[in-house]
Amino acid sequence: MGVFIKAASLCVALAMLAACGGNDASQNGNAGENVGKSAKQEKYQWKLVTTWPKNFPGLGVAPENFAKLVHRMSSGRLSIKVYAAGEIVPAMEVFSAVSSGTVQMGHGAAYYWKGKIPAAPLFTSVPFGLNAQEMNGWLYHGGGLELWREVYAPYNLVPMAGGNTGIQMGGWFNKELNSIEDFKGLKMRIPGLGGEVFTRAGGTAVNLAGGEIYTSLQTGVIDAAEWVAPYNDLAFGFNNVAKYYYYPGWHEPGPTIELIINKDAYQSLPDDLVAIVEAAARTINQDMLDEYTSRNNAALVVLKEKGVELRRYPDEVLDVLRETSRIVMEENAQNDEMFKKVYASYNAYRKSATAYHQISERAYYDIRD
Amino acid sequence: MGVFIKAASLCVALAMLAACGGNDASQNGNAGENVGKSAKQEKYQWKLVTTWPKNFPGLGVAPENFAKLVHRMSSGRLSIKVYAAGEIVPAMEVFSAVSSGTVQMGHGAAYYWKGKIPAAPLFTSVPFGLNAQEMNGWLYHGGGLELWREVYAPYNLVPMAGGNTGIQMGGWFNKELNSIEDFKGLKMRIPGLGGEVFTRAGGTAVNLAGGEIYTSLQTGVIDAAEWVAPYNDLAFGFNNVAKYYYYPGWHEPGPTIELIINKDAYQSLPDDLVAIVEAAARTINQDMLDEYTSRNNAALVVLKEKGVELRRYPDEVLDVLRETSRIVMEENAQNDEMFKKVYASYNAYRKSATAYHQISERAYYDIRD
Numbered sequence: 104m105g106v107f108i109k110a111a112s113l114c115v116a117l118a119m120l121a122a123c124g125g126n127d128a129s130q131n132g133n134a135g136e137n138v139g140k141s142a143k144q145e146k147y148q149w150k151l152v153t154t155w156p157k158n159f160p161g162l163g164v165a166p167e168n169f170a171k172l173v174h175r176m177s178s179g180r181l182s183i184k185v186y187a188a189g190e191i192v193p194a195m196e197v198f199s200a201v202s203s204g205t206v207q208m209g210h211g212a213a214y215y216w217k218g219k220i221p222a223a224p225l226f227t228s229v230p231f232g233l234n235a236q237e238m239n240g241w242l243y244h245g246g247g248l249e250l251w252r253e254v255y256a257p258y259n260l261v262p263m264a265g266g267n268t269g270i271q272m273g274g275w276f277n278k279e280l281n282s283i284e285d286f287k288g289l290k291m292r293i294p295g296l297g298g299e300v301f302t303r304a305g306g307t308a309v310n311l312a313g314g315e316i317y318t319s320l321q322t323g324v325i326d327a328a329e330w331v332a333p334y335n336d337l338a339f340g341f342n343n344v345a346k347y348y349y350y351p352g353w354h355e356p357g358p359t360i361e362l363i364i365n366k367d368a369y370q371s372l373p374d375d376l377v378a379i380v381e382a383a384a385r386t387i388n389q390d391m392l393d394e395y396t397s398r399n400n401a402a403l404v405v406l407k408e409k410g411v412e413l414r415r416y417p418d419e420v421l422d423v424l425r426e427t428s429r430i431v432m433e434e435n436a437q438n439d440e441m442f443k444k445v446y447a448s449y450n451a452y453r454k455s456a457t458a459y460h461q462i463s464e465r466a467y468y469d470i471r472d
Numbered sequence: 473m474g475v476f477i478k479a480a481s482l483c484v485a486l487a488m489l490a491a492c493g494g495n496d497a498s499q500n501g502n503a504g505e506n507v508g509k510s511a512k513q514e515k516y517q518w519k520l521v522t523t524w525p526k527n528f529p530g531l532g533v534a535p536e537n538f539a540k541l542v543h544r545m546s547s548g549r550l551s552i553k554v555y556a557a558g559e560i561v562p563a564m565e566v567f568s569a570v571s572s573g574t575v576q577m578g579h580g581a582a583y584y585w586k587g588k589i590p591a592a593p594l595f596t597s598v599p600f601g602l603n604a605q606e607m608n609g610w611l612y613h614g615g616g617l618e619l620w621r622e623v624y625a626p627y628n629l630v631p632m633a634g635g636n637t638g639i640q641m642g643g644w645f646n647k648e649l650n651s652i653e654d655f656k657g658l659k660m661r662i663p664g665l666g667g668e669v670f671t672r673a674g675g676t677a678v679n680l681a682g683g684e685i686y687t688s689l690q691t692g693v694i695d696a697a698e699w700v701a702p703y704n705d706l707a708f709g710f711n712n713v714a715k716y717y718y719y720p721g722w723h724e725p726g727p728t729i730e731l732i733i734n735k736d737a738y739q740s741l742p743d744d745l746v747a748i749v750e751a752a753a754r755t756i757n758q759d760m761l762d763e764y765t766s767r768n769n770a771a772l773v774v775l776k777e778k779g780v781e782l783r784r785y786p787d788e789v790l791d792v793l794r795e796t797s798r799i800v801m802e803e804n805a806q807n808d809e810m811f812k813k814v815y816a817s818y819n820a821y822r823k824s825a826t827a828y829h830q831i832s833e834r835a836y837y838d839i840r841d
Contacts, residue, residue, distance in 0.1 A: 234833065236765055240762045240763075270832045270833055351831065379751075390612060390613075396613070403827075425839075471826065
């Protein structure tokens, strides 16, 4: 805990030093006089760093789409240049770079910052928690977004949802899983709370950026890995370095991808550009889910043709993971006040959404075919 | 068929006569000179008519949110005034009013226009078809939106998704359903393709706007009605005039609500306002689903407290409805070329999404609790 608090304080200090420094706004002389601040034609040139490989399907394309849409809606008044992981900062330094004002924006996933902020993973995905539809509900009509902004405020950051992959796959393995004993000694790339649960269940969780997974699997640095779902997993070619593909993704049932904005940069925008940024974020938040929903099956068919064997996690394993998840969540809540506060909101929402989806979404899937 | 074609031709003729007539654009003298057409500060005053009661939760609030967001993003350059059903035109004349250019925009549901366009209901919801997540996937990454625009083009309309209620409930009844025989002679408010299936299964489908359902149930003009889901059904107080509340909503598993724009009005906008309108539509499309996802369970709890009895459709009834749906869809495809073309796209998407959701969304719902 002490380490986290120190890291947080340092971050705030850096952010204060860097306030507004990253903003490259220049006055345009041809401003209309009668239409308020928003039409002064002040131009903004921003940088957006991501945790993804360049133009990676879904995840990496979303921030490019975001930048294009903002440019179009603002007639070029807000121009955002997107950088892949490693171009300005490595994937795992996106949070710090935006917090300090080195760049104005970032696109990644909140659970990568678990070491800094124990509550952050709650805004990505929780094992056995909310799916994509429910995450959006919690964030936008259940108080989730307000809590997320409260949690990130000390880091000089304004977060918003910037995509969702839908429920992920359970991961790639080179041996079949028959019981929870098979997790013993297994090194798996699995970040966030799912990683904590995996470790508690006997394995060793490793946090790697997407671009590092393939080689790590190939060289045996890790034994197993989860990434996203067929559309993305095929793009990385994991079928070449692992044989068994497990479902369902108990650890990430509907992960929200995040857009983060340096708060000083955010506050420097006139109101119309703030609205444009928020609507563009909402657009990619939906569009990414639409894309995965549309591409996963065809990719899965290809993976099967390439010899990948699909396996369902055994019920015994799922039962242990569900109970372990409950324990891990409760312990996190006991160890961190903010985690406790956010999880109380999340969990109340989960109970309510689960109850209704029993007679709606779930009941419908059961009767469709 | 002949009647539909005549209606269509009339519509096109009216639209051509009215081209741009509803547009109230005025040049603003303080235009910046160097920022292209989009910053000329031309102002647009539009009217948007809806099929919903004033400020009705979810459905009626969405177009108000749309108008506010467009106003904010455009700094007031595009101002849209929203009118409830009956304020300018009755609910069931929204399509014609926008097509003819009497007003610039409409918010409603495509399946209300089944009498004009047999293929229209495919853009709302299909019995045993796509749920909300899948509808968005089909529209935005599966070719659905392009087809929708092709279908509406002869009517001088540009459609886009403007909300989704999620899977609906199966409707309100005053007697229990034990077999498909219980549909015989039953008059039910159930529009669209669901209505066709209901009629084919022995009942009599009636198409009524939302505001007319309560009284019709109360006076016995109809025996049963589906509307939306607990959040909306509680707002109308259907629990006062019916006792049994059935699930799941086989007839509307994830209905898309539509925004329609008169094509001349749409084409009169500069590119930045086009992008702003499309992003605002995308925002309310997601936001409405988020709202229903967040409010339905609490409303269901209240309905149960008020004595409503929840019932699941018997499997025997669902089996008949599923098979009847298949037949009705095939017949529609045989009777109308455009229906056939759109349904081919829809159905290919349904098969693919269903296959993947078996091992993702559905498998996850099964293991969560």
